[in-house]
Each structure stands twice: as structure tokens, then as C-alpha cells.
Amino acid sequence: MLDALGYLLDKVLLFLVTCAPADVAPPLERTYRRGDLLEVPRTLFKHFGIYLGDGRVAHLIPDILPAVTSDARHLRCKVSNTRLLLGVLSKRASVRVDSVEDFAYGASVRLNAHDMESAGGGCRDAEEAARRAERLLGSVPYSLLWNNCEHFVTWCRYGDARSLQTEQFCQWLKSLIRDQRNVALAALLGLLSLACSGVSSGTALPALVVPLTLWMAS
Incomplete structure (x- = not known):
């Protein structure tokens, strides 16, 4: 049972971190300059890194292993889905250097002009950005x-x-919290839980607190 659950979680996580638009071709590596901000589209989010030159990217990635070992040989290995998932759950990560291919994790890489830059954010010197990442x-x-x-x-x-x-x-x-239709929905679900499970402290308290909280926040 545990093996099956682990296999399922591994496949779900693999889908979430590798799925990307098929028609986006990665730029040629020679177009990257030291200090460039690289972006990899995932299914639900984007992953970012700083290009350091020589095909290397510094990026922050959830990883449980640095919390349990200091063995450099193990730490240098490509982060597996299990290490990543446990890192998310334990709130541990590492800033590490990987190849462009390992950073991409099967998706396409984009040279990113971040929205902060187009909104007037002060872009630092590219070399200084790379040095900060290395530190x-x-x-x-x-x-x-x-x-x-x-x-x-x-x-x-x-x-x-x-x-x-x-x-x-x-x-x-x-916007979801402020939508008063969700207050009515929460109240309805609370009444249904009371009707199905009966009135008790375990059912009455959530049935009252959740709609009231949403109402006060809306």
C-alpha cells in the first residue's frame, strides 16, 4: 500500500514539475550571459534560476537532504522527486548549482525579463547578480x-x-474570500454537516466559525 502511494505521489509530482508548453523551444545556450534570469514553465507555476556561465544555473529548490547529511557526494546528486517533496513538507531547501538540463527538468528554458523590470524595478549589474547567487x-x-x-x-x-x-x-x-457567495456556500455546507452528523462541538463550531469568519472578512 505504501509503495503504491509513493509511486502515485511521485508521478503526480513529476507531472507538476515537468509539464510545459510543447511549442516553446529553449533558446540556444550561447544566448545566455552570466547573471541572466532563467525561467522554466511548470504546470502550475514557474521555476527560476540565475545563470552562472559554463552551462551552470544557481537556483533555490526544496530539498530535505541538506537537513540530514553533510556528505557532499550525496548533496551534489540531482534532486529527486522524493527529496523535493520532503523538502516542501519540512520547509527545507538548498540554493545549488546544476546544469541547464538538470535545472530545466525536461521542460523548456526561457530567458526571462522579469515583470519587476518592466514595472521599473532597478536591475542590478548582471555580474553582481551572479555573485550574489554564488554567495x-x-x-x-x-x-x-x-x-x-x-x-x-x-x-x-x-x-x-x-x-x-x-x-x-x-x-x-x-477575491475568493471577499466573494459573499462563498459565505452562503460555507453556511449551507455547515448546515448539511449538522444535518448529516448531528449537533456536537465538533460539527457546530466549524459550522458557525467558518461562515462568520468569511462574513467578517468579506
Whole structure:
């Protein structure tokens, strides 16, 4: 049973991190310059890195292994899906250097002009961006929303650790919470749970608190 569950999680994670538009061709590697910001489209998000030259990319990736071992040979190995998933759950990551191919993980690579730049964000010298990335190599805390790969590259490149993907998600969540139709839906689901499970502290409290919280936040 556990083997089957592990296999299923591995396949789901592989789909999430490798699926990308089939018609996007990766640029030739000779078009990359040291300090360039590279982007890899995934199914639900984008992954970012800083090009260091000689086919190497510095990027922040969830990884459990630095928290349990200091063996450089193991740490240099390509991060597997299991290591990545456990890194997300344990909120551990590493800033590491991989080849362009390993960074892409089967998807296509784009040379990125970040939205922060088009919005007037001050782009630092490319060499300084690469040096910043190199100084941060090693184990770091991880948060899917507050300290991810985009925070890493925007700090290196623009001196401001931001994730536009996080900001867009928070805006979507804000609009979802403020939609009063969701208050009515939460109240209806609460009444249905009371009708099906009976009135108890375990059912009545969520049935009251969730709609009330949504109503006060809307």
C-alpha cells in the first residue's frame, strides 16, 4: 500500500514539475550571459534560476537532504522527486548549482525579463547578480509562498526579494474570500454537516466559525 502511494505521489509530482508548453523551444545556450534570469514553465507555476556561465544555473529548490547529511557526494546528486517533496513538507531547501538540463527538468528554458523590470524595478549589474547567487549557495529555509525560487532570483537580480506568483495567488485568495457567495456556500455546507452528523462541538463550531469568519472578512 505504501509503495503504491509513493509511486502515485511521485508521478503526480513529476507531472507538476515537468509539464510545459510543447511549442516553446529553449533558446540556444550561447544566448545566455552570466547573471541572466532563467525561467522554466511548470504546470502550475514557474521555476527560476540565475545563470552562472559554463552551462551552470544557481537556483533555490526544496530539498530535505541538506537537513540530514553533510556528505557532499550525496548533496551534489540531482534532486529527486522524493527529496523535493520532503523538502516542501519540512520547509527545507538548498540554493545549488546544476546544469541547464538538470535545472530545466525536461521542460523548456526561457530567458526571462522579469515583470519587476518592466514595472521599473532597478536591475542590478548582471555580474553582481551572479555573485550574489554564488554567495547564497547552501541550505536555506523554504516556504512555498514566502521564500521560494522567485524570491531568491529577484533578490539577486533586483535587490528586492519578491514573488509575483505569490502576490497573484494572494490576490486570487483575497477575491475568493471577499466573494459573499462563498459565505452562503460555507453556511449551507455547515448546515448539511449538522444535518448529516448531528449537533456536537465538533460539527457546530466549524459550522458557525467558518461562515462568520468569511462574513467578517468579506
